[in-house]
Amino acid sequence: MISQHVKSIPYGISDYERISLRNYYYVDKTHFIPQIERSVSYFFLIRPRRFGKSLLLNMLDAYYDINNESEDRFKALFGERWIFQNPTDLRAKFLILRFNFSGVDTQPENMQRTFESHCAFQFKEFADRYERFFGNEFRKTLTELPTATDKLQYVNTESTRLGLRIYLIIDEYDNFTNSILANIGTKAYKDATHGEGFYRYFFNVLKLITTGNGMALERMFITGVSPVTLDDVTSGFNIGTNYTTATWFNGLVGFSEQELRTMLEYYYGQGVLTMTVDEIVKDMKPWYDNYCFALRSHGQESMYNSDMVLYYLNWLIESGFPPDEMVDKNIRTDYNKLHYLIRTDYELDAGSNLSVIREIIEKGYTTGVLSDGFSVDEMLKPDNFKSLLYYFGLVTIVGTEFGDIQLGIPNHTVREQMYTYLVKGLVDANAFSLDFYELNRLMRNMAYRGDWKSVFTYIGTELKKQSRLRQFMDGEAHVKTFILAYLGLTNYYQLMPEYEMGKGYADFYFRPNPRLVDIEYAYLLEVKYIKRADVAMTRSMEVEAGEQLLKYASDEIVTSTIGNAKLKLITVVFCGWEIVSMVEEESIT
Secondary structure (H helix, E strand, C coil): CCCCCCCECCCCCCCHHHHHHCCECCCCCHHHHHHHHHCCCEEEEECCCCCCHHHHHHHHHHHHEHHHCCHHHHHHHHCCCHHHHCCCCCCCCEEEEEEEHHHCCCCHHHHHHHHHHHHHHHHHHHHHHHHHHCCCCHHHHHHHCCCHHHHHHHHHHHHHHHCCCEEEEEECCCHHHHHHHHHCCHHHHHHHHCCCCHHHHHHHHHHHHHHCCCCCEEEEEEEECCCHHHHHHCCCCCCCEECCCCHHHCCCCCEEHHHHHHHHHHHHHCCCCCCCHHHHHHHHHHHHCCECCCHHHCCCCCEECHHHHHHHHHHHHHHCCCCCCCCCHHHHHHHHHHHHHHCCCCCCCCCCCHHHHHHHHHHCEEEECCCCCCCHHHCCCHHHHHHHHHHCCCCEEEEEECCEEEEECCCHHHHHHHHHHHHHHHHHCCCCCCCHHHHHHHHHHHHHHCCCHHHHHHHHHHHHHCHHHHHCCCCHHHHHHHHHHHHCCCCCEEEEEHHHHCCCCCCEEEEECCCCCCCCEEEEEEEEEECHHHHHHHHHHHHHHHHHHHHHCCCHHHHCCCCCCEEEEEEEEEECCEEEEEEECCCEC
8 A cells, every 4th residue: 555655646747836835746847937037928828638737837826926926825835846935026926826727618508607607716716815905896797797807807907907917828728619620510610710810809809908017918828729719819829929939948838758757756766656667768759759849959858748757657656567558548438529620621632631641641751841820711721730730749740851840749659649649530531440359259260270371462452442542552661651541540559650760660569568468479561562564573572571571570679579579571462453462471479
């Protein structure tokens, strides 16, 4: 049984006060407070979901709240933090006005009502916290005002009159608008964010009270997952500064590896871990790491998804074993929701946004220019679409190429989702679909019985029956992308493509899932592609592939990860969209 003095894992908890007062572990981000203050007064930050944004905002709330000005209260909340020894002049100087728009109903008939309801509740909370600074009539007048914008203007006017300072915090500012786009459509979205839309009017008033002289609304921090809504409701981002790609804020949310190791060393020192720190980092890294939000941070600092780290660690401490499922179901649900938001067309040609997904899977990256603001009408332009993938955490900065930024898949968790998007895109385009129950059954036989030919025979049969995909299967790279996406969604192997392992390697390494220790067979696969006019070259392709496979079989990447499985070397030759040859070299143990 874990001792009560050991700090609890704050998995799923974003309440900073609860974390501080009830002995939860907190990865200290308070050293960013002076940097935030030195930046602009109106701060905008985009990060993927479940990356720690809400906890950051709750920490700022606790730090700047005038109710926490006593030294005892400050010590209780921040005594173990960096900021306790380095407080700023703005500590506990503000009235905090908070909004979180994740609970707004996205149905058009309920949207404005629930928006107003949420705002009314938040203004009531504001009155509960700060009524003593105003007068006896403040709460009554505030309650009787009919709309959120009326209340906002009244609070600002009264606070200005009394010389009070307001810090406005908006969390999940685009949650309900993204849901509208995903589930209802552009018209309902524009009704709220364009013209006389209620959400646009809210931001018009917000802008008004941040531009006058001597206004009480002195500072603001807004978070979300994309710049689209803010661009639409403010006619271009002109209500603050977007620090999403600022190098000095790359580590503002999420965990750096040093922060992760410090946390793991604490729990290892408490004797509650059944694995070493290095073993845990090695297990987590390919699944949760490699997010980079600033070009100059590439190669210097990458970030782990904090939610997934805490999910893993909570499971490990409670059970003594790492989780069987490396991907938190909550994360997978969030990514599945994003599928509908990025489903931008049903065509398979090179100009479509589905082809962007395909390119990323095929090459491991795409190139583009990150856009820090664009409207919904511009969302489908190639660079904006790629930027959207970056903001959602589906690609991250991996380098540069000819002056453009390279955007690649950060880890296995995201790679699985990208496969899903491509497969669903083909289904949506009525181009191709497979029975995943049957495919999984065949992959199980491949893993445990060595029967790999049945998998490719099934794929070849379906390709013959479903002819529309043939325009997609034009060239070796497209064939490899197709195989990678479909076979990568089964649970028996982690498919490692050539670009992940280094040049001169086999096309695919079917690395046994380390959670399935009894898998009997691993595979190195070479895929060859010939045009119909060159079908006579099939045999020479088989020989060439066999020689390559024999060379790769002893590579350290394979020998260090294969476990007790037997290695098979296999070649599949495509002629156009048709499989014309399947060859296995002599088995290697």
